[in-house]
Amino acid sequence: MAQVLRQLQLGPLKDRNLLVGLETSDDAAVYKLTEDLALIQTVDFFTPVVDDPYFFGQVAATNALSDIYAMGGRPLLALNIVCFPNCLPLEWLTAILQGGADKVAEAGAIIAGGHSVQDDEPKYGLAVTGLVSPQKVITNAGALPGDVLILTKPIGTGIITTGIKAGLVSPETQVAAVTSMTTLNAAAATAMPAAGVHACTDITGFGLLGHAAEMALASKVSLELEMGKIPLLPEIENLASLGLIPGGAYKNRDYLINEIIFADRITAIEKMILFDPQTSGGLFIALPGEKERDFFAALNRQEKRTLFVQTVGRVTEKQDYLILVK
Amino acid sequence: MVEVDARGFSCPIPVVKIMHAIENSPGESITVFVESEVSRENVSRLAQSKGYTVEIEALAEGYKLILNPPSS
Structure with a gap:
C-alpha cells in the first residue's frame, strides 16, 4: 500500500x-x-x-x-x-x-x-x-531518545487465526485471542494525557516490527525492543514452529529485514512472531522514561482493565538500523 | 514414498495436508509440491519441528520438497 x-x-x-x-x-x-x-x-x-x-x-x-x-x-x-x-x-x-x-x-x-x-x-x-x-494530537512522529516504549496488547493474532483455520488452536487460546481483539484501546488511550505521551500508533497488519519501524522512521530515531518483555498470546511459539504463519508475516519480513538487527539469541520463530500481522492489536506508545509510572497509575485508575500492558523497550538516538531486538 | 501435491492451496491448507501425511505415514519420506514461498517456508518449518530434514528444489512454477524422517 x-x-x-x-x-x-x-x-x-x-x-x-x-x-x-x-x-x-x-x-x-x-x-x-x-x-x-x-x-x-x-x-x-x-x-x-x-x-x-x-x-x-x-x-x-x-x-x-x-x-x-x-x-x-x-x-x-x-x-x-x-x-x-x-x-x-x-x-x-x-x-x-x-x-x-x-x-x-x-x-x-x-x-x-x-x-x-x-x-x-x-x-x-x-x-x-x-x-x-x-x-x-498524538502522531507516530514524536518519539524522542530516552522514551520508554509500551505495548498494550499481546502479539500473535495472525498466527492464531491461521491456526484456527487449520483447526489446531485450543478453545482457551481462541478465547484469549478473541478477548484481545475485542478489547477497545480506550483505556490505554485515556491514560495517555497523564503521561505526556510523545508518540503512539496501533499495531495492525505490518506487525509489531512494521509499525515500530514506521514510528522510528517518522520520528527520526531508533528503537530497542526486548524480546523477553514482549507479551505473547498463548501457544504462539508452538503454532509458529508448526508452520502456521500467515503470508503477511513473510511479506513484512521481506520488506523490513534490512532495517532490523536481531541479537544472536533471537530464534527464527521469535522473529516471525514479531513480523506477525495483527488484527485489532494494541497501542504502541513512546513516553518519557520519568512518566512511565504516571502512565501505569493512570491506567490502573481506569474502570476497564487492559490485561497485557507492558514496557517493551526504549527509544535511542538514530542508528544505522531502525530497530534492535535483543 | 508418499507424495502430497498441495499446489492450488494457500496456507494453512498445505501445512494441514503434510501434518496428516506425517501422522499417516510415520518414518516415510514425503515428497511435497507447493506453489508459494510462504507454503515452502511453512511446510519446511513443520517438517523440521518434527525432526525431518528438508531438501528443496525450485521448479518452473512452485517448489518440490523432499522431507526425510528422523530415523532414515
Missing part, C-alpha cells in the same frame, strides 16, 4: 489545516477545524478472522475505532461498510452488525449509517470520525 501511495499524484492540495496526512504512514487523517477542535478520520474493513459472526463484528469495530485512539482522540460517529453474499443467511449479517454496534456503543460513539454491496466473500468494517484538540 505504501508503495502505491508514493506514486499517487494528489494535485496541489496543500492545506495547512491538514495536520496529519499521507506522509508519515500514520493511523488516521487529522484536519483542524478551529483552534480548539480537529477532526480525525479513518476507515478499515476486512474479511472474517473468526468464525462467529457476532465476534467478527466486534473485532472489526474494535480495530476501526483503534485508529482514533492511536491519534489521542475520542470516537464520535461511525458508518458501517459491509460486503455480503446473498447465499449466506441474513442472520449472520445481523450478528456481524450487532457485534459492531455493541463495540461502537461501548466506545461512546454512534453508528450513523453505512453502505452495503453484494460480494462473494463477507467483509465488514467502519469509517470512523473522531475529535481531538489540535494541541493534543
Whole structure:
C-alpha cells in the first residue's frame, strides 16, 4: 500500500489545516477545524478472522475505532461498510452488525449509517470520525531518545487465526485471542494525557516490527525492543514452529529485514512472531522514561482493565538500523 | 514414498495436508509440491519441528520438497 501511495499524484492540495496526512504512514487523517477542535478520520474493513459472526463484528469495530485512539482522540460517529453474499443467511449479517454496534456503543460513539454491496466473500468494517484538540494530537512522529516504549496488547493474532483455520488452536487460546481483539484501546488511550505521551500508533497488519519501524522512521530515531518483555498470546511459539504463519508475516519480513538487527539469541520463530500481522492489536506508545509510572497509575485508575500492558523497550538516538531486538 | 501435491492451496491448507501425511505415514519420506514461498517456508518449518530434514528444489512454477524422517 505504501508503495502505491508514493506514486499517487494528489494535485496541489496543500492545506495547512491538514495536520496529519499521507506522509508519515500514520493511523488516521487529522484536519483542524478551529483552534480548539480537529477532526480525525479513518476507515478499515476486512474479511472474517473468526468464525462467529457476532465476534467478527466486534473485532472489526474494535480495530476501526483503534485508529482514533492511536491519534489521542475520542470516537464520535461511525458508518458501517459491509460486503455480503446473498447465499449466506441474513442472520449472520445481523450478528456481524450487532457485534459492531455493541463495540461502537461501548466506545461512546454512534453508528450513523453505512453502505452495503453484494460480494462473494463477507467483509465488514467502519469509517470512523473522531475529535481531538489540535494541541493534543498524538502522531507516530514524536518519539524522542530516552522514551520508554509500551505495548498494550499481546502479539500473535495472525498466527492464531491461521491456526484456527487449520483447526489446531485450543478453545482457551481462541478465547484469549478473541478477548484481545475485542478489547477497545480506550483505556490505554485515556491514560495517555497523564503521561505526556510523545508518540503512539496501533499495531495492525505490518506487525509489531512494521509499525515500530514506521514510528522510528517518522520520528527520526531508533528503537530497542526486548524480546523477553514482549507479551505473547498463548501457544504462539508452538503454532509458529508448526508452520502456521500467515503470508503477511513473510511479506513484512521481506520488506523490513534490512532495517532490523536481531541479537544472536533471537530464534527464527521469535522473529516471525514479531513480523506477525495483527488484527485489532494494541497501542504502541513512546513516553518519557520519568512518566512511565504516571502512565501505569493512570491506567490502573481506569474502570476497564487492559490485561497485557507492558514496557517493551526504549527509544535511542538514530542508528544505522531502525530497530534492535535483543 | 508418499507424495502430497498441495499446489492450488494457500496456507494453512498445505501445512494441514503434510501434518496428516506425517501422522499417516510415520518414518516415510514425503515428497511435497507447493506453489508459494510462504507454503515452502511453512511446510519446511513443520517438517523440521518434527525432526525431518528438508531438501528443496525450485521448479518452473512452485517448489518440490523432499522431507526425510528422523530415523532414515
